[in-house]
Amino acid sequence: MAPKVLISDELSDAAVQIFRDRGIDVDFQPKLGKDKEKLLEIIGNYDGLAIRSATKVTEKVLEAATNLKVVGRAGIGVDNVDKEAASKKGVIVMNTPFGNMITTAEHAIAMMFAVARQIPEASASTHAGKWEKSKFMGVELTGKTLGVIGAGNIGGIVCDRARGLHMKVIAYDPYLSDEKASKMHVEKVELDELLRRADFITLHVPLTDATRNILSRENLEKTKPGVRIINCARGGLVDEQALADLLKSGHVAGAAFDVFAEEPATENPLFGLPNVVCTPHLGASTTEAQENVALQVAEQMSDYLLTGAVTNALNMPSVTAEEAKVMGPWVKLAGHLGSFIGQMTDEPIKAINILYDGVVAEMNLAALNSAVVAGIMKRANPDVNMVSAPVIAKERGIKISTTNQDKSGAFDGYIKVTVVTEKRERSIAGTVFSDGKPRFIQIKGINIDAEVGAHMLYTTNEDVPGIIGALGMTMGKAGVNIANFTLGRAAAGGEAIAILYVDEAVNEAVCKALKDTGLFQQVKPLEFDVN
Template structure:
């Protein structure tokens, strides 16, 4: 009996045809996903589920789907899929991370033009018979400076088009290297300089804890008077209340938004302002883009269900079923080592070297490397996964080096990540013991033995008497419980490191207190 697929959203009918041509049974029910009860009632009969954004694939849906093997999202965002629940039940979640890039970039440029020439307001006025020619005095795009916040795939496409319009393009992206910036023809600068120089600002970054309200009231105040702001990326990147105030005061000349903090956006602080242009999340809404992502997800799902091939999975690297048991613990290790580096680095990484020693060097290292890159990028690119990570790294000019060699130390297998940043080198080593648990066994030249924990503190300090007592005192004062405490030093009285697993979160004031302790060089909270 062939695998059975349900299409529960309004994908192109061509997707259903691909499934049939590949030998699968398919049911095309483009409105079913809007009714969660009806979906829950039938999902148990299917091996695959193809969706867009209307279908919400919750933990309850997964619990009712014993046959389900794969969920395919035609598009990049998987916010409507409980990926953790899918992973727990062994369901692959696939997306099409780059199918909408051109369409979204074009929409950003279109909104910039509409904003510069007040096209929506002028259209409404003219069609009302007013002929207010002198009222709508626009500005030229040519010669203006465009500030691009986030210069990944979409941001790079916007930059390319803006340069064709004879704009000057400046970009802020911690993972954009100077070499990649030069290749794109943009000037890489820090955020404060971008805010001060840009005539137009366009956002193209995912919504993460680091990027939420990246255009806060404080940062909006740093922009030059008369700036125009475009957001086709994610709602929540801009403080909408603060932006409305800046618009009312005349500091910001205009804004064009396709995405909002709350969607569907039936009410919003920006609505009704004469210098605001709004569209209902249309960035990916072109017939070409929708056709492209529908065909792509159908091909990916068919390949997996018929041949076991995995492509663009957000919760599993692209490896075969035979390789998975051997590689899985090292994939987990590499991802956590990368996540360590990504959280510890105070400057963007431009080169990442990964050294495989011993038995692990004889395995297929590509998915392990992909997992390491994914972990490295995750603190700033929350949606990154082991499949998309190498592409995202390449777009940002991040150089990746792999080295394999025979075991040279005490471990049967050893994985070492060395990251070069503007602030220096970060080096961390790890292994997998026979219990299958990954752990850190070295930071720089300092030996340390620490298991990963959900919440940790990383410290570098001078090796001085009394430090541990002062450290523990800060945590005790904050009522934070220590679960495990791993220490290492290069020599007596020299440099020392500590990896401390704690229960729960470390309050911000406690972190500030740790940083102020005598001898502390760096104090960072880590999440794994």
């Protein structure tokens, strides 16, 4: 059955057609996002939800969305999506951060020109029949120092455009390497130095705990007298009241804001002040940008629903279509390894340590980590998936660590998972053979070669004669057919294990019969999702 996608906000006809061309059953209801009750009523029918900003994806909506796998936001901001609730429900949240980069960067440059030359006020004055040429004395951008806070995708474009205007560009960004700064031809500085030197300051960072009020009253007071502030990024990055006070005092010469702490902004401390340019969150509002993000979200959602490729997800590691093909068997293996340990572990887990060896060490480890953790968590919560598992693990205080190493053994690559509890450590390793089938290759440090089946039985015992006979006789009497049988031991006469792949689930009566032989320390039926 084809995946079903609901589009509940305005999206271009071309975006809708992309879904249809890819074989997606699409329901285009562009006004539905404003009808909360109707959305709640029908959302359970869909695998995907494509939105802009009108639709509010609340916890209540997500609870009703029993089949939902992905929410795609045509645009960068996802304030209208409860990302935490989505993650707990295992719903991927995607945005399109690159479709409006040029548009937003150009708006910042336009706002910088506007505030440098007081264009909006001069235009209003002239429209009013006045000719106040001497009133609107501006400043040139050439030769001025632009301080860019956040030199990522959009900030990088602003840096490039500003250099074209012959401005001196300095940038503050904790994630900007010296090498990247050199390639961008910008000077990397600390925030205090940027505040002290910049003639213009423009912000291009997301709103996080680290960036909230990054231009606080204290930091604004550190700025160069006559500075002009531009914010086309996110509301809440600047203390708006403090900025208004400094504009009134003359310390700040002008400001240009496209975003505000509270939106829609019908009143604000900056409104009505001279040489303050305000626009109603127009950064992404060009015909080209709106079309680009619509097409991108349609492609991204289709890729995920049809191939498993994950792009621009905010709560899930990205996996390209090519990666999804190569990694598919390894993701299954990672899930099986986690599932084995999850089914074997009864006590609370303190830590999960994952070792990647050889070819698998070069893959997308974040996605593989998620698969391992999801496998472990499924016993306690069958609805868990690769999106929700890391969130649940974090909530439970489980520490997850990874190690990757070059090929070190007989296999081209393998994954080893070790779980630490208060009482013990338990480990299992596996690989993927050339046939694409996952195999268990080591349990408790004992080498084996076991194909993974839907129904399996795991036993531990001392290495003594009669084990194979006891297993075979007991299974035969119960009418359970053995598809594959693997034995392993640490040393002659020492600890040994057996793992059987059987055609049907092993019931409690069979387990009791095996235990009653007195040969086995542990008898554990296991179930794996091999589809």
